[in-house]
Amino acid sequence: MTQREVNGVNGLHQDGLESNHIHINGSINGSANGNTNGTTNGNGVKSEVRKRMDRKKSSPMMPTFMVSAPGKVIVCGEHAVVHGKAAIAASISLRSYLLVTTLSKSKRTVTLTFPDIDFNHTWNIDELPWSTFSHPSKKKYYYDLVTELDPDLVAAIQPLVRDVSLGKPAEIRKVHQNSAGSFLYMFLNLGSQSFPGCQYTLRSTIPIGAGLGSSATIAVCMSAALLLQLRTLSGPHPDQPPEEARLQVERINRWAFVYEMFIHGNPSGVDNTVSTQGKAVMFQRKDYSKPPSVRPLWDFPELPLLLVDTRTAKSTAAEVEKVRKLKEAHPKLVGSILDAVDKVTTSALELIERDDFNTKSEESLRGVGELMNINHGLLVSLGVSHPRLERVRELVDHEGIGWTKLTGAGGGGCSITLLRPGVSRQKLDKLERQLEEEGYQKFETTLGCDGVGVLWPAVLRNGMDQDEEGGMEIDLENFLRAEGNEGVERLVGVHGDNGAREGWKFWGVES
Ligand SMILES: Nc1ncnc2c1ncn2[C@@H]1O[C@H](COP(=O)(O)OP(=O)(O)OP(=O)(O)O)[C@@H](O)[C@H]1O
Numbered sequence: 001m002t003q004r005e006v007n008g009v010n011g012l013h014q015d016g017l018e019s020n021h022i023h024i025n026g027s028i029n030g031s032a033n034g035n036t037n038g039t040t041n042g043n044g045v046k047s048e049v050r051k052r053m054d055r056k057k058s059s060p061m062m063p064t065f066m067v068s069a070p071g072k073v074i075v076c077g078e079h080a081v082v083h084g085k086a087a088i089a090a091s092i093s094l095r096s097y098l099l100v101t102t103l104s105k106s107k108r109t110v111t112l113t114f115p116d117i118d119f120n121h122t123w124n125i126d127e128l129p130w131s132t133f134s135h136p137s138k139k140k141y142y143y144d145l146v147t148e149l150d151p152d153l154v155a156a157i158q159p160l161v162r163d164v165s166l167g168k169p170a171e172i173r174k175v176h177q178n179s180a181g182s183f184l185y186m187f188l189n190l191g192s193q194s195f196p197g198c199q200y201t202l203r204s205t206i207p208i209g210a211g212l213g214s215s216a217t218i219a220v221c222m223s224a225a226l227l228l229q230l231r232t233l234s235g236p237h238p239d240q241p242p243e244e245a246r247l248q249v250e251r252i253n254r255w256a257f258v259y260e261m262f263i264h265g266n267p268s269g270v271d272n273t274v275s276t277q278g279k280a281v282m283f284q285r286k287d288y289s290k291p292p293s294v295r296p297l298w299d300f301p302e303l304p305l306l307l308v309d310t311r312t313a314k315s316t317a318a319e320v321e322k323v324r325k326l327k328e329a330h331p332k333l334v335g336s337i338l339d340a341v342d343k344v345t346t347s348a349l350e351l352i353e354r355d356d357f358n359t360k361s362e363e364s365l366r367g368v369g370e371l372m373n374i375n376h377g378l379l380v381s382l383g384v385s386h387p388r389l390e391r392v393r394e395l396v397d398h399e400g401i402g403w404t405k406l407t408g409a410g411g412g413g414c415s416i417t418l419l420r421p422g423v424s425r426q427k428l429d430k431l432e433r434q435l436e437e438e439g440y441q442k443f444e445t446t447l448g449c450d451g452v453g454v455l456w457p458a459v460l461r462n463g464m465d466q467d468e469e470g471g472m473e474i475d476l477e478n479f480l481r482a483e484g485n486e487g488v489e490r491l492v493g494v495h496g497d498n499g500a501r502e503g504w505k506f507w508g509v510e511s
């Protein structure tokens, strides 16, 4: 461990979010800390010291808090990135929100509540296999870089995963077991038996399995939540130096990758990286035993994109496996295709970074658009497109509306179309009507949004009466009751009608 890391952890008890914990806990939950003022009894130094010592014994309950992370689109380079090539990804305004509720001390349970996939499960903390995970040969720390799952640890949680969602259809059970497994693996690695009982409730505005990185957002939220509960993160706070903020974000990303490994088997890490950091990144992982190379693209242009969901679910793990098998069968040929994708990605970056690149200019956009079309063609040759994705291309190409490629793992999921400047409203309306008739869903989204954010405590000003008392408390009940994506956005959304909402805080990694 470096000196920086030691300071990062210890330092947080002095400043940043952590000092807020105590203060906020005292003022909102009140009861946990009791009267910390010490000026009212006037009984002298001894009683004051005793009082402080007494107080120290009670570890205050954390307030309910929330974390949020954005989905993403891959502009170029999906699949090739799994094989060590470069990819460009940008975060989008669709997000996942995780509410973390600490239970009273007597409750020794941990619960996952994922209503979007109809999953709810509770484990007794004292019955989890802590001894296996804390064995010196296995123990991992919050600052470790974990690049592969430990088969013994995976085996140790199998009995707990097996019991999940008994009685549900096999397909659904598999998804639930995956969620349970990835959570338990991270919880047992990072936590300890003294962890407080808690409930993790997740809602997302990102379509599931659509190539928009839904799983990565959950991974990022879970990682951030657990690291915050462990008090191993300082910030986010406004005065935090960027390099400290980057260290925090890096830690969240490392553990989010572990969670993704459990869900996907062999992720590149691009999805969790862009979701943690936000904005856009050029990402490459040449050596899986080392951290990836990540180049933030803070000035990523606001490309005019149309995002279309085929509403055909796919599994990223299955699509990645398809490409791996094809590469195994035709190593040279597939190797050349992956090299070509890499060339597409580096060429796209060169174009976007040119001083004269202009999102209103047909010439600028055509350059990037043609590369996107080539990228799609290469993905088709890797076998990861789908007739529904080809249909979007057909409709867009027929009207000359722009340049289309699949985004994410393919096999269904979403496509992105870079819109040609000056396309008439009439043509766009016609396309949108047609897409709707054929069961597609169009998404309005902004590229290059904030990364992982924290709402501590889970209280927001929402222009209603409660604002006078500091805001509205987000609790389990109102979070679960919020209707649909709009309800979730209205209740807890990172962005309100007038930009970023007061309360949500982000690590200031940009510089
Ligand atoms: N809202 C959600 N609630 C609970 N679990 C979710 C939610 N969204 C995604 N997941 C988890 O993520 C899995 C989907 O991950 P998958 O990687 O296949 O799709 P994706 O992340 O949307 O797409 P891609 O990886 O191509 O960007 C689900 O099976 C589930 O385990």
Ligand SMILES: C[C@@](O)(CCO)CC(=O)[O-]
Pocket (backbone or CB within 6 Å): 074, 077, 078, 079, 080, 081, 082, 211, 213, 266, 267, 268, 269, 270, 271, 316, 320, 408, 409
């Ligand atoms: C298909 C893939 O390249 C992108 C999924 O969003 C998989 C990965 O990078 O982990």
